[in-house]
Amino acid sequence: MTLLELSGVTASYGPVQVLEGVELSVPEGGSVGILGANGAGKTTTLRAISGTVRTGGRIRFEGRDIRGFRPDRVAALGIAHVPEGRGTLGQLSVRENLMVGAYLRKDRRSIPADIEYCLDLFPQLQDRVASRAASLSGGEQQMLAVARAFMAKPKLLLLDEASLGLAPSTSKTVYEAIRRLRLDSGIAMLVVEQNANLAFSLVDTATVLETGRNVLTGSSDELRGMDEIRRAYLGG
């Protein structure tokens, strides 16, 4: 079953058109990567889905056209966006950030258990639950951003450059935790990542964007083998 389907999606910031007709499909429980060079439209594709950029074309989620929905409505449908940079609320504590993540949930009783799960997934956050998010290191903030998105119990996670600005070992830790999260929860994921090896560690299929269009789509294994793809889009 297809969970999310984009067809002919365009998007623009003022007069500048960034997406020129993106096609994309995420199956239920699947994990799809968006690869490409800087400025290819990867982040904008995620923004188009979460309703934070003006968008044309068709974006269907569970069979329903959600294009033009406000970000909080998109979130309420079960799409959690972990934006580029630090998706945390700086002046709130780690625990409060996680509580905000669970804002829309009706099953309030199971929230404490999910917070425990997050702290188990990211043990680095355990000693910092009462600290304000802004005082965390870059890696810890990224972990918190992912954990906060998970707290919403979404059907689909939009993950934007979770490795940005992190030391290689920290990126690896973050991605290993996200992989475990996927195995444990079965949440579908749409992953934007500059670092090809990290991306392929998490996704089943991927599409390569170039100046706002798909130029290549295939399984991780197919794409991983293509030397020219690696050189052109993935930085070796």
Added chain:
Amino acid sequence: MGTFIQLVVDGLATGSIYAALALAIVLVNQATGLINFAQGGLAVLSSYIAFAFLQLQLPLIVAILIAVVLSFFIGALVERFLLRRFERGDPDTAVVVTIGLLTLVTGIAAMIWTYNNRAFPSLFPLTSVEILGAVVSVRSLATTVTIVVIMVVLQLLFLRTKLGLALRAVADNPASAAFSGLPVGRLLMVGWGLAATLGAVAGVLVAPQLTLTPGMLDTALVYALASVILGGLSSPVGCVVAASAIGVLENLVAVYVPLIGHDLKIAVPFALIFVILILRPQGLFGRKVVVRV
């Protein structure tokens, strides 16, 4: 000794006026990240609304309740139709808009009700009691108690409720809060509405003492801002403590330091702020804003 206690008690009573307004400012700041200079003006408007219903021969408590409820909607509408346009831009612009709003609201009040002082009846009896040799009016005492109750309720709202958490999340980062499904626009309206409600309570509490004029709270607003800075923008308890301290201090200094006297006493809280902010930039009770990049 009797004079000293009397001065302290009077100071606490004036301090509670500053505190009421300061609490409303803290509420808006916690809920929207802005400093609302129009808070005093909106509170005066609320008092006039109560006054208008009084003139329709409604009982005082009913007039006040109507004004308090209407104030919620006025605050929410001001956010929705005025501030909303500026919230996405530079926060400084939005703050200047609130200053403009203060001027506008004061002008509207003057246009409808003129600049003449109007007597506003007190909710509380005008009797006094004697405490430790000082004469304390029941009105001041009741005002102070009301303010302390509001302070506790606000502190609980922010730190213990889901609504409080959501308001703080939106104030911290509206775009990020929306990704967790928080209805940002509605929460901003609620924050402004609650602050206007609180301002209305402050207005009707102090109107009997100050008598109702369009500029009734202008001086109080200055002291309230001083309290907020001194006590910390994020702390209801802090701003009430600071407001009381300022009220007491200005009274004591006016009498015991002849050089300053009644003319210069308005400078006292600011001298105090100057010293305290050098030592503690986040205010007495505020939390330091840390940003790591």
